[in-house]
Amino acid sequence: MQPVNFLSKLNSSLSKQQQRDRKIFKLALIFFSISLFSFVVTLGCTFYLQFKLKSIKTQITQATKQINTEKQVESNYIFFVNKLIIIKELFDKRADKQIAMGYFADLFGPDIRISGLNYNMEEGILSLTVTSPTVFSLENAFAALDNPEVTKNFSSLLKTNLNRNLQGEYRFDLIISFSEDSALVTVDKEYEE
């Protein structure tokens, strides 16, 4: 008797479905493996970064301790630098006075002398008392002071209090302040000394 398979069609449709299921399973397995691998990687990263952070914190603590032992050197150095900065500031401020004294002594020549000064270092205003032995040298001094080549260096150049003393000398006050772009003002003069 010939056997008859009534489920032959069902078997072939089932095997096709199972093949499709296997494919889906494979894909799911791949995604699962990837995500599992990613999980392991992130976990590893966390542990590695935590370890690194801990070790760098230890190094920082050691470095801080070392710096604290050198505190005296550090504060001495900061004092040293601050003092140099302040000295520079004071040099710069008084440079105006040194430059003006030298400049006017050269400008007036040997007859006329600078017999007094008053310097407001904070505001940079310098007042010079100029003494001239004769009226002729006084006129020369005034002419020199009115020269545009001279006046261009100063933001203000004021002659006041002209008087004549018992010895026949002429005296006047010269109040000056240097202009910002004056070519005369270079602090190097102070440093050359």
Added chain:
Amino acid sequence: MPKTKVKSDQNFKLFLNTRRHLLLAIVMIWATVALIFFAIKPQLSPILKLRSNLETERKQYLELTKKIQDLNNIKVSDQFLKKDKVDEVLPSHKPISELLFNLYQTMNSSNTNITALSINPGEIASESANVLIESSAQASQNPTKKNNKKYGILAMDLTVIGSEPEVDQFLDLVERISPLTSIVELSIKLKTNRDDTKVTEAQLLLNTYYYTQVITTRVEEELPSIGEAELKVFDTVQKFTPSEFKKPDTLEGANIEDLFGIKGFEF
């Protein structure tokens, strides 16, 4: 057993046998989703935070190692080894004795005479330069506590007499003594002595400067650097007239029994 129940069990077994892979796939997909949302995603932001913390800490560590290196270099640097001269020029206290001694030295080297001297030292025990060691938290809490006054001024009126070149020399030298001194007022007169010799008299107002700024040191703060201009200042300061002043370490006239020495009284 009812017929329907037996049929359902058989169907389920058949489904398990034939669709096993699909079921496993569904389980895996759920497991993947769970892994992503409950295990991987929550770790991402802590990792990023850890990374940025690590970067910050690493940066700080590099700064600290640089500071250690700088401190080691400073200890052997030529400028720092000669810092005493800078301290002499801008001392951290009111330099009354040093100023008087160095003025005397200047007077001798220029052959002039100081005929009048007036000084008002003010508070002797005033606040001098201090070091504040504070953490960054303290610094942010007290930003205005620092002493912003960088230097103090000691004013002195002085009258100097001598020949014109001698007085000129005094005026030149007085601005190159330590502690740093500047002439802020000057009046020069020619005077005739009783023996008809002419002398020059200079009345001066001198300002002497001393350091008063309080500094703050913090471990994480970088060390200041010395620029070209400061190096020039350093070189200039080295050329200042050397002072022979030595800080007294003994008290003269001490160990006396009678402190006041008034006749008729014993103390």
